[in-house]
Amino acid sequence: MAQATGPSRSHPATLSDVARLAGVSVATASKALNGRSQVRAETRQRVIEAAERLSFRPNQVARGLLAGRTGTVGLLTSDLEGRFSIPILMGAEDAFGAGEVAVFLCDARGDAIREQHHVRALLGRRVDGLIVVGSRTDPRPSLGRELPVPVVYAYAPSDDPEDLSIVPDxxxxxxxxxxxxxxxxxxxxxxxxxxxxxxxxxxxxxxxxxxxxxxxxxxxxxxxxxxxxxxxxxxxxxxxxxxxxxxxxxxxxxxxxxxxxxxxxxxxxxxxxxxxxxxxxxxxxxxxxxxxxxxxxxxxNLEQVGRAAAHALFTAIGGTSRSGVESLPCRVVIRGSTAPLS
Amino acid sequence: MAQATGPSRSHPATLSDVARLAGVSVATASKALNGRSQVRAETRQRVIEAAERLSFRPNQVARGLLAGRTGTVGLLTSDLEGRFSIPILMGAEDAFGAGEVAVFLCDARGDAIREQHHVRALLGRRVDGLIVVGSRTDPRPSLGRELPVPVVYAYAPSDDPEDLSIVPDxxxxxxxxxxxxxxxxxxxxxxxxxxxxxxxxxxxxxxxxxxxxxxxxxxxxxxxxxxxxxxxxxxxxxxxxxxxxxxxxxxxxxxxxxxxxxxxxxxxxxxxxxxxxxxxxxxxxxxxxxxxxxxxxxxxNLEQVGRAAAHALFTAIGGTSRSGVESLPCRVVIRGSTAPLS
DNA sequence: AGCGTCTCTGAAAGCCTTTTCGGTTCGTTT
DNA sequence: AAACGAACCGAAAAGGCTTTCAGAGACGCT
Known part of the structure; x- marks a missing residue:
């Protein structure tokens, strides 16, 4: 099978590869690919084609380093085994996946030490925010106010009212x-x-x-x-x-x-x-x-709890943070075990 | 409460902050903190203390950019809802968490388009490898051989025998x-x-x-x-x-x-x-x-499947990759519903 | 005293991208 | 014809870290 272009094993193409192939500078290539207006339509086209040919994907790591925001969040569950975490996690993953945010999953296994360790690791990776998912609705210890990124608690609320928690009602x-x-x-x-x-x-x-x-x-x-x-x-x-x-x-x-x-x-x-x-x-x-x-x-409605937490975190990252415990409504799903008295 | 040192809201401390506080160059600070041997014990101590004071955490993003390895992997599930993915995911998360690898979680919801999209996004983030978790043991389409990083399939094997798959027997x-x-x-x-x-x-x-x-x-x-x-x-x-x-x-x-x-x-x-x-x-x-x-x-033994997949991926990232379908043994858990005929 | 050898330190390059800003090339106006 | 904008392009810096390499002292040896 003829494989025309793909860089099969070598390092993935960088922007300067694209620029070289298109015969422009990296700056121009960047602008062309990002829809900046400072580039002639024909040049832009040439760059786009070059990027296509090299199957160029911008390096989000470099981009994150420059921008100061990585487009990642940490999802810290206390207990993946419990069946409540999963739907919440799905909802959150869904809400973030729609945007361009990627989710780091960490399971603390109900251990505070491990949780602390994960928080450190996530901060080292410069996540933009954290969601803490508990397995019970009882309040849990806050991660503290000194964290450099916003935090949203889901299902298990934080015991600090200054934190934002999303729970089912x-x-x-x-x-x-x-x-x-x-x-x-x-x-x-x-x-x-x-x-x-x-x-x-x-x-x-x-x-x-x-x-x-x-x-x-x-x-x-x-x-x-x-x-x-x-x-x-x-x-x-x-x-x-x-x-x-x-x-x-x-x-x-x-x-x-x-x-x-x-x-x-x-x-x-x-x-x-x-x-x-x-x-x-x-x-x-x-x-x-x-x-x-x-x-x-x-x-x-746990998926919705997850989605709401994701959304709240998103806006908190954007700068406007709420606080307190927010309850989301539940719903009755009617099946055969209940019916009007005849 | 007096909070002596913590950089509560400002940007987290960088290496050059540490270096300045310790009165050395960033190069020396780096070497001191990473246990390189080119540093006098006393100087190293000074650097370590400075880092402590500023609660410095090295920026893994920058480190990843430089090293070409990010210390992250993508975990691509086809279906989080199904109960088989979860234990595998836990096993993998566990195995990686012990090392210094962080896991990106993506749920394709059984949709090939979405899966493709997630693969692209993960590669853009320069993950070091991928684990693909299926919800059935039937073979699934391979992600292809042209990927720039190693891939391990768990539970659902790839239909390409050149790929490595870990499945229960x-x-x-x-x-x-x-x-x-x-x-x-x-x-x-x-x-x-x-x-x-x-x-x-x-x-x-x-x-x-x-x-x-x-x-x-x-x-x-x-x-x-x-x-x-x-x-x-x-x-x-x-x-x-x-x-x-x-x-x-x-x-x-x-x-x-x-x-x-x-x-x-x-x-x-x-x-x-x-x-x-x-x-x-x-x-x-x-x-x-x-x-x-x-x-x-x-x-x-799904957790073990997950752990094995994580381990295999780890060694593949290290350079030595296997291929084919590897089956892991299952085990009988005896409870009250079976007993010797009396 | 001069030389070589160690040990330690720091300047600088590099990773990849975005953005700013100065420069070049046109076409247009007076 | 000279000058002025507009449109386009590229050099360079920035982001935080690691690593290489050269330089600076300190020390021992001849």
């Missing part, structure tokens, strides 16, 4: 979840949720209680805190049915819990959604669509 | 899965697996059949291809039990399928693992540990 999520159940005509609603040490569990419960209070109702029993697992969902449901056999809806703190809840409901002869409506949290496809019936769930 | 995985069931004394083994259009499904079936043949056995019925879902697991199990009620083990193509299988087995009164042993594939924690009983599964 879990209180609101609790509200809209209950609102949906109320709209289905349910009035005897129980809440089985996860580890009480998680702010997310507290927030969702708070929102749920508030929405019920607005409707003049109360929860069936107390919110049942436990673990974020199917096992806890099963255990809690057994206890719930023993105490309150007349429950007509269960709001669960996670999709996993909801699966456990549905299993026990079915085993005990309660039909979902006819007798009892069930809602999950997180809208985790694998679980929601595999369960019988498919599970209605609250989606935290 | 799915054929071997099928073998060790069956070997484990045989070791448990099972002899009437069925195989319910996913979409036959996936090479992974074919490979695992092939390995399973080979291991059975080695033992002088055959599968109960044919491999049952379908979808990678719980629903298919349930449907296939129903058919299987109708035809072969004496089956004593089911090897499943994924953990999701296995969950469906176990649900129907339980509903039909078969005990797991006493009557029927069940094995999954992928070792996806959420599923394996939530099922009743916990699911024995084959782990593809």
């Amino acid at each position: 879990n209180v609101g999520a609790g509200r809209i979840a209950v609102d949906h159940l109320l709209a289905c005509g349910r009035t005897r609603i129980a809440h089985i949720t996860g580890d009480p040490g998680y702010l997310a569990a507290q927030d969702r419960a708070e929102g749920a209680l508030a929405a019920l209070a607005d409707a003049g109702l109360v929860l069936v029993g107390q919110p049942r805190f436990g673990a974020w697992s199917e096992g806890w969902g099963r255990a809690a449901t057994a206890m719930l049915l023993d105490r309150h056999p007349d429950v007509d809806a269960v709001l669960c703190g996670s999709d996993q819990i909801a699966r456990g809840v549905m299993d026990v409901l079915r085993e005990r002869g309660h039909r979902v959604p006819e007798d009892v409506a069930v809602m999950g949290f997180d809208n985790w496809r694998v679980l929601t669509s595999a369960s019988r019936p498919p599970l209605t769930s609250v989606d935290m | 799915n054929v071997g995985a099928g073998r060790i899965a069956v070997d484990h069931l045989l070791a448990c004394g099972r002899t009437r083994i069925a195989h319910i697996t996913g979409d036959p259009g996936y090479l992974a499904a074919q490979d695992r079936a092939e390995g399973a059949l080979a291991a059975l043949a080695d033992a002088g056995l055959v599968l109960v019925g044919q491999p049952r291809f379908g979808a990678w879902s719980e629903g298919w697991g349930r449907a296939a199990t129903a058919m299987l039990l109708d035809r072969h009620p004496d089956v004593d083990a089911v090897l499943c193509g994924s953990d999701q399928i296995a969950r469906g299988v176990m649900d129907v087995l339980r509903e039909r009164g078969h005990r797991v693992p006493e009557d029927v042993a069940v094995m999954g594939f992928d070792n996806w924690r959420v599923l394996t540990s939530a099922s009743r009983p916990p699911l024995t599964s084959v782990d593809m």
Whole structure:
């Protein structure tokens, strides 16, 4: 196969290669390629063709050195394993990729030392900004105010109110979840949720209680805190049915819990959604669509959180920075496990 | 709070700032900080202290420009959503992070155009190498031989044998899965697996059949291809039990399928693992540990695939590159769903 | 004293691009 | 014909770092 032009192994073409081939100076070549106006159309064309022939790509490293801005940002996750980081990361990557910003990915594995190390390394690479993604919505230690670049915290807010944090609105999520159940005509609603040490569990419960209070109702029993697992969902449901056999809806703190809840409901002869409506949290496809019936769930719009964080960082790099904690709304995704009482 | 030295908002300190403060030239400062031998111990100390005072971090951008190597690599995933990319990505990030290499993350979202665009952008940033992570083990189009930097393909191998690809050994995985069931004394083994259009499904079936043949056995019925879902697991199990009620083990193509299988087995009164042993594939924690009983599964060691890819790329950057498809072994993680026949 | 040998230091070049600014070439005006 | 703009082009500096090479002292030797 004839390979006409490509510089197969040698160093990639530089601007002066292009200039030489086009018979102009590097300055002119630069201007021609960057659309500067100081160059005759015909010359510009010659330069462009030369660049094409050499498959010239401007060296962003050199450009970054000169400009003082590298067009890169650091994405610091505390925990890639957790499934919350990924959508956020996707959203951020998406938002930046659309611009001309490249993303350095660093996983601190939940270790503060490693995180500090990554921050140093990223600053050494002269990133233009940082996004810090947490795996829980509980506040986390700030990276500090002395950093030379703007920082945006996503999902896990910074404990310093001077920082900007973007988080999902879990209180609101609790509200809209209950609102949906109320709209289905349910009035005897129980809440089985996860580890009480998680702010997310507290927030969702708070929102749920508030929405019920607005409707003049109360929860069936107390919110049942436990673990974020199917096992806890099963255990809690057994206890719930023993105490309150007349429950007509269960709001669960996670999709996993909801699966456990549905299993026990079915085993005990309660039909979902006819007798009892069930809602999950997180809208985790694998679980929601595999369960019988498919599970209605609250989606935290995490991709949007990531995109919003990216956008905020972008404007902060541009000079106008906000601060405080900004909550983004969640949404209910309705599937077969909830339906109006007939 | 008194902040003595930190350059809070100004440009970060440069080497010449350090040199000036230490009363030496930039050349000497550079040598002092990089452990070059041409510097008197006392002078070196002075420089180091000055650097400390200014919290100087060498500008990796400038360094990269000069050295021609940036210490960065591109990680190109075809699909972040899929759960296979993430562990690979973690392994790679881990392996590089230990060295002084930073990782650019790009998600092509399964789009060849976008992938091409990202490759261009990464080359513009003068990455030292690329890792291409696929979401299926089927071969994918090569990025081509004309790239100025080495490339390693992970999970999804390149269709060009001149490229280097690191993949999990799915054929071997099928073998060790069956070997484990045989070791448990099972002899009437069925195989319910996913979409036959996936090479992974074919490979695992092939390995399973080979291991059975080695033992002088055959599968109960044919491999049952379908979808990678719980629903298919349930449907296939129903058919299987109708035809072969004496089956004593089911090897499943994924953990999701296995969950469906176990649900129907339980509903039909078969005990797991006493009557029927069940094995999954992928070792996806959420599923394996939530099922009743916990699911024995084959782990593809994806983190190790990622680490191996990173390591291979590292040596390729160093100059010695391999080629071809290298398979890494998988491993059986034994849980409650398989046990010796009593 | 003169010479060579070490050890240390600093000036300068180079990496690649962008931008400024002075210079050249036209064409046009008085 | 002289002068003036306009349009175009190129030399050079800048950005921060590393490396080479030459120079400056210090020291020991003949």
